[in-house]
Every structure is written in C-alpha cells, then in structure tokens.
Amino acid sequence: MCARRFRPEILAAALGLAALSARAEEVIYGPDGAPTVVQRKLHTMTGRMEVGAAFDISMNTALVDQFGALVTATYHPNEWLDFGPEVVFHRTRLSTLARNVRVDLRARTSIPPRDEFANDNQLRFAGFLAARLAPIYGKFNLASELSVHFQAFLLAGAGVGAVHRESINLCQDPGTDVCNADRYQASDAVKGIGEVGGGFRFYFGQHWSLRTEVRAYLFPSSYKTGNDLTQPSSGNAHSYLAGIVTIAFGLSLLF
Amino acid sequence: MRTLFTLLMFVPLAAPAQQVPAVGVPDPDVQRIHVLEKRPFTEAGRWELSFFGATQVNPKFTSHTGVSVELAYHLRENLAAQLGVSYFPLAVQSALSEELLTKANEAPETAEAFLLRGNAVAGLELMPVYGKLNIFDGKILRLGFYLNAGLGVAKTRLQLRQSTDPIGRTFGDTGFRPMAALGAGFRIFLTDRFTVRLELRDFVYSGYVSRVNGCNAADVINIEASPGTATGLSPGCDQNAFDQGNHLPGKTAADRISLNASGARDLLKSPSADVINNIAFQGGVSWLF
Numbered sequence: 001m002c003a004r005r006f007r008p009e010i011l012a013a014a015l016g017l018a019a020l021s022a023r024a025e026e027v028i029y030g031p032d033g034a035p036t037v038v039q040r041k042l043h044t045m046t047g048r049m050e051v052g053a054a055f056d057i058s059m060n061t062a063l064v065d066q067f068g069a070l071v072t073a074t075y076h077p078n079e080w081l082d083f084g085p086e087v088v089f090h091r092t093r094l095s096t097l098a099r100n101v102r103v104d105l106r107a108r109t110s111i112p113p114r115d116e117f118a119n120d121n122q123l124r125f126a127g128f129l130a131a132r133l134a135p136i137y138g139k140f141n142l143a144s145e146l147s148v149h150f151q152a153f154l155l156a157g158a159g160v161g162a163v164h165r166e167s168i169n170l171c172q173d174p175g176t177d178v179c180n181a182d183r184y185q186a187s188d189a190v191k192g193i194g195e196v197g198g199g200f201r202f203y204f205g206q207h208w209s210l211r212t213e214v215r216a217y218l219f220p221s222s223y224k225t226g227n228d229l230t231q232p233s234s235g236n237a238h239s240y241l242a243g244i245v246t247i248a249f250g251l252s253l254l255f
Numbered sequence: 256m257r258t259l260f261t262l263l264m265f266v267p268l269a270a271p272a273q274q275v276p277a278v279g280v281p282d283p284d285v286q287r288i289h290v291l292e293k294r295p296f297t298e299a300g301r302w303e304l305s306f307f308g309a310t311q312v313n314p315k316f317t318s319h320t321g322v323s324v325e326l327a328y329h330l331r332e333n334l335a336a337q338l339g340v341s342y343f344p345l346a347v348q349s350a351l352s353e354e355l356l357t358k359a360n361e362a363p364e365t366a367e368a369f370l371l372r373g374n375a376v377a378g379l380e381l382m383p384v385y386g387k388l389n390i391f392d393g394k395i396l397r398l399g400f401y402l403n404a405g406l407g408v409a410k411t412r413l414q415l416r417q418s419t420d421p422i423g424r425t426f427g428d429t430g431f432r433p434m435a436a437l438g439a440g441f442r443i444f445l446t447d448r449f450t451v452r453l454e455l456r457d458f459v460y461s462g463y464v465s466r467v468n469g470c471n472a473a474d475v476i477n478i479e480a481s482p483g484t485a486t487g488l489s490p491g492c493d494q495n496a497f498d499q500g501n502h503l504p505g506k507t508a509a510d511r512i513s514l515n516a517s518g519a520r521d522l523l524k525s526p527s528a529d530v531i532n533n534i535a536f537q538g539g540v541s542w543l544f
Binding site for chain 1 (some may be wrong): 354
C-alpha cells in the first residue's frame with residue numbers, strides 16, 4: 001500500500017506558478033486585443049493657468065479682409081476643461097473684390113430697386129468669456145523618435161464686439177452720380193457675439209504649446225432691400241445671422 | 256537540493272512586493288522609459304473601402320457638396336494605391352456670385368465659376384505618421400496621418416441662369432478636364448476593420464472654357480437668334496441641350512433654348528483661363544478587409 005506523502009516542493013511549485021500567472025493577469029488588454037501600456041499623460045493640465053496669443057485671419061468673407069490677434073487667458077480646473085476671458089483685435093478693410101465692384105458701379109437710378117450686399121461685416125474688436133472642452137489626448141511619432149503629444153478641443157463662448165459696416169453699393173449722398181469712394185453708407189455698432197470652434201494643441205514641453213483652431217463668430221446683422229439708389233434713406237432692413245469664420249495659429253504658455 | 260528548489264519557487268511571490276513605485280507626475284523619482292509596442296494589426300496587404308461626404312471649404316464663387324467612394328489597396332503598412340470617384344449633386348454658383356449679378360451686374364470670370372460635377376482619381380497614399388489617442392482618459396484608439404496625391408479626370412459644367420431667374424438654375428456641359436488631387440488627413444482606427452477618416456483634398460483642374468454643350472461662341476449667338484432651328488453649327492454642338500429649366504406657362508422650348516444660349520454667350524464672349532483649386536473637406540468611414 002502506498003501511503004500519501006506531503007510534498008512541499010510541489011506545493012511551492014504550484015504557488016509559484018500561481019504567482020506568475022497572477023502577474024500575467026495584470027497585463028491590460030486593449031479593445032483590439034493587444035496589450036495596452038497604461039501611461040499617465042506626459043502633459044497634465046489640472047490646476048494650471050494658460051496664456052495664449054495667436055494670429056487669426058478670416059476665411060469666408062469675400063467682401064472683407066480681416067486679420068489680427070487673439071489673446072486668451074484661461075484656467076484648467078481639470079484635464080478636460082478650461083475657461084477664461086478672450087479678446088480679439090482685427091485690422092479690417094474692404095477686399096479687392098469689393099473695391100472692384102464699387103469701381104464698376106454705374107450711375108445710380110431709382111428703378112429698379114436694388115438690394116444691399118450682405119456679409120460686409122467687419123469685426124474689429126471683441127471680448128468673450130469662453131470655455132474649451134478637450135476630450136481627446138493623443139500622441140504621434142514623427143521620424144520614429146520624436147514623439148508629439150496633442151490635445152483636440154471644442155470651444156464656445158459669448159461676449160460683445162465692435163462691428164463696423166461699410167456698404168459696398170449704397171451711397172450716403174442722394175443723387176444720381178456715381179458715388180465717391182469715401183461716401184458710401186457706414187455704421188458702427190456694439191453687438192452681442194457668440195463663438196464656437198475647435199482645434200488642436202501640440203505640446204512642445206510642460207510650458208509651451210502650439211495651438212491651431214478654427215472658430216466662427218456669430219452675431220445678428222442686417223442689410224437693406226429694395227433701395228432707391230438715389231435716396232439713401234430708402235430700403236427696408238433685412239436681418240440675418242452673420243458668421244465670420246477664422247483660422248488661428250499661436251502659442252500658449254502654461255504655468 | 257530540494258530545499259533550494261523550494262526556495263526558488265517562492266521567489267516569484269516576493270517579486271511583486273519589490274516593484275511598484277507609483278508611476279506619474281509629480282513624483283520626483285519618476286523615470287521616463289521607452290516602451291516598444293508592436294502594432295496590434297497592420298494594414299499591409301489589405302483592401303480598404305471608404306465612403307465620404309464632401310463639401311467645398313473655399314466657396315467664393317462656387318459651392319460644391321457631394322459624396323465620394325474610394326477603394327485602396329495597402330501595398331505596405333504606410334503606402335497604399337487608391338482609386339476614388341466623387342459626385343457633387345450640388346455644384347452651383349455661390350450666393351456671392353448671384354449677389355454680384357443681381358446687385359451690381361457683375362459676374363465672376365467664366366473660369367472662376369467653373370463647376371465640378373464629378374471626378375475619378377487614381378493615386379497613392381503615404382501614411383508616415385502613426386499615433387494613439389484616448390478619449391476622456393478612457394478608450395485608446397490608434398490613428399495615422401496621411402498624405403495622398405493622384406491624377407484623373409473631372410466632369411465639369413457651367414451655370415447658365417441664376418436661381419432667381421424665372422426658369423430657375425440651368426447648366427451647360429463643358430466636358431471633361433484633366434485633374435490632379437492632393438490631400439492630407441487622418442485615419443482613426445475604431446477597430447482593426449473600421450476607421451473614421453477626416454481629410455482636406457484639393458481638386459486642381461483647368462478652368463479654360465471655349466465650348467458649352469459642344470457649342471462655341473459663334474454657335475451660341477446663332478442658337479440664340481434661331482433657337483432650336485439654327486443651322487451651320489460646328490460639329491458636336493447640341494442646341495437641344497440648351498432646352499433646360501422650368502416649363503413656365505407661355506414659354507416654349509425655343510424660349511428656354513434662347514435664354515440659356517444667351518447665358519452661354521455671356522460666358523463665352525470673353526475667354527478666360529485659370530487653374531481652379533477646389534478644396535473640399537471630406538469626412539467618412541472606411542472598412543478594411
């Protein structure tokens with residue numbers, strides 16, 4: 001009869017293998033089945049302030065050229081959100097196309113009635129309170145060794161701005177002559193403005209990052225329809241939602 | 256010997272206790288390491304079928320919105336050959352073009368108002384940059400940045416009447432043009448089979464126009480004067496192709512032909528040539544198989 005004997009080496013081997021397998025279970029597998037390396041973000045944002053400056057230029061205003069500077073100062077309460085004030089300054093003027101249209105305008109007549117051109121808004125200055133939501137953080141490799149970390153964000157804000165309008169085709173003087181270049185109808189107004197946009201941040205290090213973003217400034221505007229070109233006071237205002245889309249490139253300092 | 260073996264087997268149990276220092280900032284002892292991770296899947300040797308929605312992002316005088324389909328074969332991990340076709344059901348003059356005409360009797364040069372109806376392009380795609388992203392610190396997705404270039408043909412047309420015209424928008428066929436396409440974008444791998452693609456593509460083509468519906472400037476003057484019955488037209492000129500637009504009471508086919516021929520006359524009277532850059536934003540999904 002063969003008696004059962006306690007074999008400590010077998011118990012040790014079993015425990016050792018169990019320990020090895022327990023460590024193997026610690027590997028985290030990604031959604032694609034590959035082992036995923038869980039890393040903290042190289043560039044954390046929580047509790048940091050950010051100051052940024054960017055050059056921006058409008059993309060959708062064929063009748064107006066506008067470009068300028070965008071300055072932002074925001075606070076990041078967590079990794080995904082930051083908010084704070086923004087100001088934008090634009091140098092604006094009528095585009096070559098708009099000036100060519102003016103040059104080709106004929107002598108004014110009462111009939112037929114003409115509509116004023118729309119989308120001639122010049123956004124010269126604006127201040128906003130804006131928030132950015134940055135749900136996506138990632139990295140890519142340039143030339144194998146150079147790793148670039150980035151963030152993708154959406155933004156929205158509201159504020160007020162100074163909007164200048166200079167009519168392309170309505171003269172401020174009554175008469176039938178061709179209008180002089182400096183005598184077209186013009187106005188200035190302070191308007192409530194909303195902004196929406198999105199963009200990317202590319203980190204250069206813990207403090208500096210390059211930002212590029214597209215944003216749309218939305219505000220109420222109007223143009224006049226049914227104008228008697230010889231009478232500046234004629235015509236009926238037609239309201240619409242104006243949108244100026246800009247693209248901006250700039251630097252941010254995080255501290 | 257047995258004792259030594261027993262001790263060795265207990266070593267792995269003790270090992271986990273020795274490691275651990277928590278990784279992360281602001282730990283001053285944190286060490287940066289290079290992790291070499293093999294890509295979990297490869298595109299090499301696989302086909303990819305993509306569907307896009309596309310819209311023009313530089314719509315000064317023209318406006319285009321449409322769809323495209325692309326079939327690609329990934330020759331290598333970062334190189335693919337591709338064949339794509341696009342169709343723009345909405346290919347019209349922009350609101351600004353119509354404003355210029357109705358408010359200032361101005362029109363863009365014919366070349367600038369050239370409309371792209373569709374195209375077929377064959378080319379290559381290079382994806383030199385590969386990366387990863389996560390969303391709200393959760394799901395990790397892979398992405399690649401790519402550039403592509405191709406050559407092909409474009410089907411073009413011109414708008415003859417404005418949307419405010421009683422007979423509505425009408426168009427004249429201006430035939431095929433050689434085309435080049437340059438693009439840049441990124442591909443986000445949702446799984447090893449499905450991706451989301453976002454890209455900007457510049458469709459470049461010649462805007463030179465000398466014929467509309469096969470008819471030259473002399474032909475359209477002739478057609479305008481004798482709509483539907485003009486004779487002595489140049490070979491390939493189809494005067495009945497000008498019979499387009501709303502069928503209004505009291506307007507005959509000859510009236511419509513005359514109106515559209517008049518529009519073509521305005522476009523052909525001062526020849527212009529340009530290289531058109533139609534920049535489209537394309538967003539879509541693809542299936543790798």
